[in-house]
Amino acid sequence: MKLLHSVAIGALLASGAMMLGAAPEAPAEAASAKPPIVKPGAIPQRPLWGDTHLHTANSFDAFTAGNRLGPEEALRFAAGEEVTSSTGLKAKLARPLDFLVIADHSNSLGAMRALYEAPEDQITDPVLRRWRNQIRAGGEQAGGALREIIVAGSQGKLPADFADPARQKAQLRRVWDQHIAAVDRFNRPGQFTALLGFEWTLAPNTNTQHRVVIYRDGGDKVGKVLPLPVDGKDSPLRLWDYMDSYKRATGGDVLAIPHNPNQSNGRMFAMTDWDGGPLTPELARRRLANEPVVEVTQYKGDSESHPFLSRNDEFADFGDAGWDMGNGQLTELKKTDMLQAEYAREALKRGLQLEAKTGVNPYQFGMIGSTDSHTSLSTADEDNWFGKITLVEPSDRRMAEALNPGNEHSRYAWQYLAGGMAAVWATANTREAIFDAMRRREVYATTGTRITVRMFGGWNFTARDFKGDWVKAGYARGVPMGGQLRSGKGAPSFLLSAMKDPMGANLDRIQVVKGWVDSQGASHEKIYDVVWSSPGTRKIVKGRLTPVGDTVDLATARYTNTIGAPELHGQWRDPDFKPGQRAFYYARVLEIPTPRWVLFDAIRFKAKPPKDARLKDQERAYTSPIWYKQKG
Numbered sequence: 192m193k194l195l196h197s198v199a200i201g202a203l204l205a206s207g208a209m210m211l212g213a214a215p216e217a218p219a220e221a222a223s224a225k226p227p228i229v230k231p232g233a234i235p236q237r238p239l240w241g242d243t244h245l246h247t248a249n250s251f252d253a254f255t256a257g258n259r260l261g262p263e264e265a266l267r268f269a270a271g272e273e274v275t276s277s278t279g280l281k282a283k284l285a286r287p288l289d290f291l292v293i294a295d296h297s298n299s300l301g302a303m304r305a306l307y308e309a310p311e312d313q314i315t316d317p318v319l320r321r322w323r324n325q326i327r328a329g330g331e332q333a334g335g336a337l338r339e340i341i342v343a344g345s346q347g348k349l350p351a352d353f354a355d356p357a358r359q360k361a362q363l364r365r366v367w368d369q370h371i372a373a374v375d376r377f378n379r380p381g382q383f384t385a386l387l388g389f390e391w392t393l394a395p396n397t398n399t400q401h402r403v404v405i406y407r408d409g410g411d412k413v414g415k416v417l418p419l420p421v422d423g424k425d426s427p428l429r430l431w432d433y434m435d436s437y438k439r440a441t442g443g444d445v446l447a448i449p450h451n452p453n454q455s456n457g458r459m460f461a462m463t464d465w466d467g468g469p470l471t472p473e474l475a476r477r478r479l480a481n482e483p484v485v486e487v488t489q490y491k492g493d494s495e496s497h498p499f500l501s502r503n504d505e506f507a508d509f510g511d512a513g514w515d516m517g518n519g520q521l522t523e524l525k526k527t528d529m530l531q532a533e534y535a536r537e538a539l540k541r542g543l544q545l546e547a548k549t550g551v552n553p554y555q556f557g558m559i560g561s562t563d564s565h566t567s568l569s570t571a572d573e574d575n576w577f578g579k580i581t582l583v584e585p586s587d588r589r590m591a592e593a594l595n596p597g598n599e600h601s602r603y604a605w606q607y608l609a610g611g612m613a614a615v616w617a618t619a620n621t622r623e624a625i626f627d628a629m630r631r632r633e634v635y636a637t638t639g640t641r642i643t644v645r646m647f648g649g650w651n652f653t654a655r656d657f658k659g660d661w662v663k664a665g666y667a668r669g670v671p672m673g674g675q676l677r678s679g680k681g682a683p684s685f686l687l688s689a690m691k692d693p694m695g696a697n698l699d700r701i702q703v704v705k706g707w708v709d710s711q712g713a714s715h716e717k718i719y720d721v722v723w724s725s726p727g728t729r730k731i732v733k734g735r736l737t738p739v740g741d742t743v744d745l746a747t748a749r750y751t752n753t754i755g756a757p758e759l760h761g762q763w764r765d766p767d768f769k770p771g772q773r774a775f776y777y778a779r780v781l782e783i784p785t786p787r788w789v790l791f792d793a794i795r796f797k798a799k800p801p802k803d804a805r806l807k808d809q810e811r812a813y814t815s816p817i818w819y820k821q822k823g
Contacts, residue, residue, distance in 0.1 A: 233618040233619075234618070234662060234663065234666055235616040235617055235618050235628070235633070237643070238614040238615060238616055238635075238643055238644075239289035239290060239384075239614070239615045239616075239617050239620055239625060240286075240288055240289050240290075240612055240613070240614060240641055241288050241289050241290035241291055241292070241384075241612070241613050241615065241625070242269065242288060242290075242291055242292065242561050242562050242564075242569040242571075242612065242613065243292040243294065243386075243388070243403055243405060243448060243486070243559065243561045243613050244292065244294050244390070244403050244448075244450060244486060244489065244561035244562060244563045244564075245265055245269075245291060245292065245293050245294060245561075245562060245563075245564055245567070245569050246258075246293075246294065246295055246296070246390070246563070246564065246565040246567070247260060247261050247262050247264075247265050247293055247295055247567045248260055248261050248277075248304060248567065249261060249262065249295040249300055249301045249304070249366055249370065250295040250296045250300075250390075250565060251296060251298070251299040251300075251302055251303045251340060251344075252296070252337055252340070252341060252565060252580075253295075253565035253566070253567070253580065253581070254303035254304050254307065254326070255303050255322075255326050255333055255336055255337040255340060256333060256334070256337055256565060256580035256581050256582045257277055257278070257329060257333060257580070257581035257582055258277050258565060258566055258567055258580070258581045259277045259581075260274065260276070260277055260566070260567035260568075261373075261567070262293050262295075262369075262370055262373040262374065262567075263373050263377075264567055265291070265293055265567040265568070265569070266291060266293070266373065266374070266377040266385055267377075268282065268283075268284065268567065268568055268569065269284070269287065269288045269291040269383075269569050270287050270288070270291075270377065270379075270383045271283070271284055271286075271287030274568070276566065276568060276577065276581070276584055277566065277567075277581045277584070278581060278584045278586070280577075280584065280585065282568055282570075282577065284569075284570070285572075285575070285694065286641070286694070287383070288383070288569060289383065289384065289620050290383070290384035290385070290386060290615070290620065290625055291383075291384075291385055291386070291569060292386045292387075292388040292403065292405055293370070293374065293385075293388065294388050294389055294390040294403045294404075294405075295370070295389055295390065296389070296390050296392050297363070297389045297390065297391055297392070297418035297419055297420050297421070298344060298359075298392060298420045298421055299344070299349075299353070299359070299362075300362065300363050300366045300367065300370075300389075300418065301362055301363075301365070301366035302353065302359070302362055303326065305362065306319060306322065306323050306326070306353075307323060307326050307327065309323065311323065311324070315352070316350045316351070316352045316353070318350045319350050319352060319353055321336075322336045322339075322340065330582070333582065334582055338520065341397065341519070341520055342397060342520055342522065344392075344394075359420065360417070363417050363418065363420070364417060367414075367417055367418060368414065370387075371387060371410040371413060371414050372410070374386070374387050374410070375387075375409055375410045378409070378622065380619075380620070380621045380622075381619065381620055381621065382620065383620070384620050384621060384622055384625055386405055386406065386622055386625065386626070387405075387406045387408070387409070387410070387413045388403060388404050388405040388406060389403075389404055389418040389419075390402070390403050390404070391403075391404055391418075391419055391421060391430050391447070392421055393421050393425050393426075393427065393430075394421075394518075394519060396518070396522055396523060397518045397519040397520040397522045397523075398454070398455055398456045398458050398518045398519070398523065399450075399451045399452070399454040399455045399458075399459070399518060399519050400427065400449070400455055400458055400459060401449070401450055401451060402427070402430060402447040402448060402449050402450070402482070403447065403448045403450060403486070403561075404418070404419075404430070404434070404445060404446075404447050404448075405445065405446055405447075405448065405626065405629070406437075406443060406444070406445045406626075407443055407444040407445065407622060407623060407626040407627075408441065408443035408444070408622070409622070412441040412442070412443040413441075413443070415440065415441055416437055416440070416441075419433045426465035427447075427465070427478070428465065428474075428477075430447060430481075431447075431477050431478075431481045434446075434447065434481055435481075444626065444630075446481060446482065446483055446484070446626070446629060446630060447481055447482050448482065448484050448485065448486050448559070448629075449482060449485050449486065450485070450486035450489060450561070450563065451486075451489065451491055451492070451494065451519075451563075452485070452494050452532075452533045452534065452535070452538070453491075453492045453493075453494040453497075453511075453514050453515065453533050453534065454491065454492075454514065454517075454518050454519050454533075455518070455532070455533055456517065456518045456523055456525060456526075456529050456533075457526075457528070457529030457530075457531075457532040457533060458532065459532055459533055459538075460531075460532045460533065460534075460537070460538035460541055460554060461532050462532075462541060462544075462545065470545060470549065470553065471549065472549040472550055472551045474553070475545060475549050475551035475552070475553035476551050476553075478553040478554075479551060479552065479553050479555055482556060483556060483557060483629060483630055483631075483632055484556055484557045484558070484559055484629050484632060484634060484815075485535055485538075485556045485557070485558060485559075486559055486560065486561050486611070486613075486636075487535045487558045487559070487560065487611075487636050487813060488510065488560040488608070488611035488636050488637075488638050488813070489560060489561055489562060489563045489608065489610060489611045490562060490563050490564065490579045490607050490608055490609075490610055490611075491514055491563060491579070491607070491608075492510045492511060492513075492514030492515075492606075492608065493509050493510030493511065493608065493611075493638065494533065494534050494535055495507075495509070495534065495535050495536060495558075495636075495779075495813055496534050496535070496536040496537070497511055497515065497530055497533075497534050498511070499527055499530055500530055500531065500534055500536070500537050501536065501716065503717075503718070503734075504718055505735065506779075506781065506809070506811075509638070509808060509809075509811065510608050510638070512602070512606045512805060513602025513606035514602060514606065515530070516602060535556075535558060535813075536704065536706065536716065538554045538556075539554055539556075539706050539775050539777075539816060540706040540707075540708070540714035540715075540716065541554055541714070542554030542555055542556075543706065543707065543708040543714065543773040543774070543775065544708055544712060544714055546773060546820075547708060547712060547773065552818075555675075555818060556632065556815075557629070557632030557633070557634045557635075557672070557673045557815030557816075558634070558635060558636045558777070558813050558814070558815050558816075559611075559613035559614070559615075559629075559634050559635065559636045560610070560611020560612050560613060560636035560637055560638060560639075560813075561610075561611050561612070561613055562610040562611065562612075563579065563610075564577070564579060564610065565579055565580045565581070566578060566579070566580065566581050566584060569610075570609075570610065571609055571610030571611060571612050571638075571639035572609060572639055573609045573639065573785065573786060573787055573788045573791065573810075574748075574786070574788070574791050576609040576610070576788040576791075578607075579603075579607055583603075585792070585795070587796050587798075589792065605789045605800065605801065605804040605805070607788075608638065608639075609638075609639050609787070609788045610638075610639045611636055611637060611638055611639060612636070612637045612638075612639055612640075612641065613634060613636065614634060614635045614636070614637060614641075614643075614644070614812070615628045615629065615633070615634045616628055616633040616634065616645075616671065616672075617633075631673055631674075632672070632673025632674075632815045633671050633672055633673045633674075633815065634672075634673065634815055635672060635812055635813060635814040635815055636812065636813045637810070637811070637812040637813075638810045638811055638812075639810060640692045640695050640696070640782060640810040640811075640812070641692040641693070641694075641695065642689055642690065642691060642692055642695075642698070642780055642782070642811075642812045643688075643689065643690040644687075644688070644689045644778060644780050644812050644814055645662065645665070645671070645672075645686070645687070645688045645689075646671065646672045646685060646686070646687050646688075646777070646778045646814045646817065647662075647664075647665030647666070647669045647670065647671055647672075647685065647686045648669050648670055648674065648676050648683055648684075648685050648776065648817040648819075649665070649668050649669025649670070649676070649679070649683065649684060649685075649686075650668075650669075650676075650679030650680055650681065650683060650684065651668065651679075651680075651684065652664075652665075652668070652669060652684040652685065652686050652762055653684070653762055654761070654762045656686060656762065657686070657688075657760055657762070661686055661688075664686075665686050669686075670817060671817075672777070672778075672814040672815040672816070672817060673815040673816070673817070674817055674818075675817070675818045675819075675820060676817060676818065676819045676820075677820065677821070678770065678821050681768075682764050682765045682766070682768035683764070683765055683768065683776075683819060684762060684763065684764040684765075685703065685762065685763050685764075685765075685776065685817070686760075686762055687701050687703070687721055687722065687759075687760060687761055687762075687763060687778055688758075688759070688760035689701055689758070689759050689760070689778075689780045689812070690757065690758045691755075691756075691757045691758065691782070692782075695782065695785075695810075696750065696752065696755065696782040696783050696785045696810070697724065697752045697754065697755025697756055697757055697782065697783050698724060698755050698756050698757070698758070698759050698780060698781070698782055698783070699723065699724060699739040699755055699781040699782060699783050699809060700720055700721075700722065700723035700724065700736060700739070700759070700780070700781050701720075701721050701722050701723070701759050701761065701778055701779075701780050702718050702719060702720055702721060702778065702779045702780075702781070703718070703719045703721050703763055703776055703777070703778055703779075704716065704717075704718050704776070704777050704778075704779055705717050705718075705719065705765065705767075705774060705775070705776050706774065706775050707772050707773060707774035707775075708772065708773050708774075709772065710772075717767070718779075719763065720736045721761050721763045721778075722759045722760065722761030722763075723736055723739070723756075723759070724739060724754070724755045724756035724759065724783075725739070725754070725755075725756070739754055739755055739781075739783050739784075740754040740783070741783075741784045741807075742754060742783070742784070743784050743785065743786055743806075743807045745786075745790065745806060745807075747794070748786040748790045748791050748794050749786075750783070750784070750785050750786065752783075754783055755782070755783040759780075770821060771821045773818075773819065773820055773821075774818070774819045775816040775817065775818045775819070776816060776817050776819070777813060777814045777815065777816040777817070778812075778813075778814040779811060779812070779813055779814075780811060780812040781809045781810075781811050782809055782810045782811065783809065784807050784808065784809050785807060785808070785809075785810060786806065786807050787805060787806055787807055787808055789804050789805070789806055790806040790807065793806075
């Protein structure tokens with residue numbers, strides 16, 4: 192079993208190497224492989240696993256923090272090859288990804304490397320000269336420069352030489368052309384998909400309103416444009432204008448994925464427009480068209496829900512520790528009235544309310560996870576996490592950071608999650624098929640595990656459907672995750688299935704999360720336990736299912752699959768359905784408890800974790816919702 196094997200990594204660390212498991216060599220013929228032929232109406236057979244949010248040394252913050260690996264190394268690693276990390280550790284994924292989006296920041300793309308390499312006597316600006324020397328010094332000095340650069344950039348106060356439009360555009364063109372060439376070269380339809388994209392990092396006063404922008408197309412079309420920088424006075428309207436312009440000019444397609452709404456301090460899923468005015472139907476339509484998916488889990492916390500918002504949800508506290516303190520750099524602390532506009536479940540409910548008022552649901556989005564790694568290494572496993580930035584790649588220093596929760600940036604320590612993953616039900620491993628699955632929201636998020644999850648909604652599904660080709664029946668008589676149900680006879684019914692990660696933990700349960708708006712316009716939510724492991728011994732007591740148990744050994748960071756189930760499936764019909772009442776439904780699948788990366792590191796480095804550190808948790812998956820709206 193994977194986790195039992197991985198505890199031996201401590202010995203590799205002692206010798207200066209860290210292997211992320213053993214993976215087969217990439218086939219020599221991969222670059223020339225022909226894409227599979229996809230028949231019209233083809234049914235996706237398995238989820239494709241990827242990361243839509245990875246940074247390389249071309250991102251200003253990644254380079255400042257010590258990353259020296261560019262797009263080529265990132266693509267080689269994601270595709271299954273061994274690379275050497277920026278700190279000299281050997282790294283190789285146990286399981287390659289199916290697809291990757293390198294999402295370097297559009298602002299200052301490649302600029303920090305240029306500053307780093309410039310002769311000191313040619314830098315006239317004293318701030319830029321100091322930053323250059325801090326980056327070269329590394330460690331705490333580089334970390335201090337990074338924090339200063341992030342705040343200055345979010346406030347539009349970068350040095351004039353660094354922010355000069357003409358110089359920035361020339362730099363952007365050069366690095367963007369190199370980036371496109373690398374991504375196109377590594378794109379291997381049918382085997383490994385490399386998609387083109389960038390991160391649009393809108394963050395007024397470091398209130399996160401970031402988006403990852405992903406193109407459906409190759410360099411022949413994408414090369415006709417440059418990534419859109421943020422000018423400090425923006426709203427997402429400017430990004431949507433850019434996206435619409437790209438579509439008109441090239442005939443291609445592009446979408447945006449918001450991320451880290453949990454650090455937006457009430458800005459991401461507002462009930463108003465960007466200036467506090469009413470959200471018009473036109474604005475709602477534009478958001479719906481341009482942002483079909485939201486990244487709900489990644490290194491900097493989980494944005495599915497929060498205990499303050501979902502007080503009857505015993506599992507709503509996953510990944511919240513530290514990340515609900517304030518915005519990105521804690522320049523503005525959190526107030527509880529901000530939380531409603533920061534979490535996906537609440538946003539989905541708000542979308543129903545806005546639809547009732549405007550006729551359009553701007554928050555009808557699917558859900559994915561990704562990493563937001565700034566090391567060029569897309570790792571999301573708890574036992575093999577490489578850290579968000581190079582400054583905290585596996586080392587004694589990282590454990591020292593985790594043992595120091597009292598400093599001002601304490602949430603950049605044990606509070607980090609090991610990452611998220613994007614699961615896509617695509618008909619082929621190609622740019623077009625993966626993008627189209629995102630566009631129709633047939634995607635789901637995991638917290639790093641590779642659970643296989645399917646969900647269909649319809650009007651006449653029964654448990655008997657599982658005795659035949661239930662997936663074919665799901666598509667023929669209903670809609671998959673991301674779809675929309677119209678009126679039918681009686682209450683809607685759902686087919687739900689989950690299979691464990693082949694290299695991971697057994698499953699605890701499948702839940703359905705329902706949100707709805709009543710006749711008075713008030714929103715509600717309820718969680719239903721649909722199917723669970725050991726049904727003969729576990730019961731619903733006072734509305735809650737008794738726990739699955741816990742086999743985690745804190746002394747060894749081991750667990751066993753002697754509890755839970757390798758596969759769960761069931762049919763569920765909404766017992767509280769009311770015709771005409773707008774609603775959404777999504778599945779949440781929980782694994783049995785397993786160790787977190789903090790426990791693995793504590794054992795590797797023979798350190799004692801802080802008493803409040805979370806050492807184990809139940810990893811999970813969130814499907815995109817299925818919406819119900821009465822015809823009319």
